[in-house]
Amino acid sequence: AQSVTQPDIHITVSEGASLELRCNYSYGATPYLFWYVQSPGQGLQLLLKYFSGDTLVQGIKGFEAEFKRSQSSFNLRKPSVHWSDAAEYFCAVGAAYGNKLVFGAGTILRVKS
Amino acid sequence: DTEVTQTPKHLVMGMTNKKSLKCEQHMGHRAMYWYKQKAKKPPELMFVYSYEKLSINESVPSRFSPECPNSSLLNLHLHALQPEDSALYLCASSQASRNQPQHFGDGTRLSIL
DSSP: OOEEEOOOSEEEEETTSOEEEOOEEEOSSOOOEEEEEEOTTSOEEEEEEEOSSOSEEEOGGGOEEEEEGGGTEEEEEESSOOGGGOEEEEEEEEOSSSSOEEEOOOEEEEEEO | OOSEEEEOSEEEEOTTOEEEEEEEEOSOOOEEEEEEEOTTSOOEEEEEEETTEEEEEOSOOTTEEEEEEETTEEEEEEESOOGGGOEEEEEEEEOSSTTOOOEEOOOEEEEEO
16 A cells, blocks of 8 residues: 655754655555645645656745655655745645545754744 | 635534535636644545536545535534534635645634534
């Protein structure tokens, strides 16, 4: 069965510093991968998705992610973090059947000024 | 602004009440979803509708009753809920084919007294 692991429960970075959030997946075939962000009191917003092709994917709000099949990873990066990026970030993989997403446990990002 | 609209934003109800949560989308999506999210946890899938037919029920208790009156609307009828049902209820929609990105509403914060 598919699974997603986000090893970091919390991450704190300084404003203006670079960011990398880790995501590892388990999936037998080529995965469909997603990153979502959730601000307090809001729903999930899609940041970016990977289906196939170029392994470096650009998303909204200056985020990018790199798919590495050899490492089963899909890490999210941003070169310079803004205070408004403080939120919870979820990595997800499309399930092998049905319209289902398998979510990781999430990483809470704190930004210090 | 979110393209998936959920009402109400907040709901407080007693364990004997009957209430409904509503979700509406106008993106032409033919798959719609209900999720339950507890604090600091990822969303948990409850139901999936595809072309207005229930395609997935994740063994949800019968006190939750979904309804999809048309391709734009999704309801969740609530009856005799328990305190542990207090959570954020999220609606999402997507294209009906597999592994399409899901678009989420901002949710209904439900509290059971």
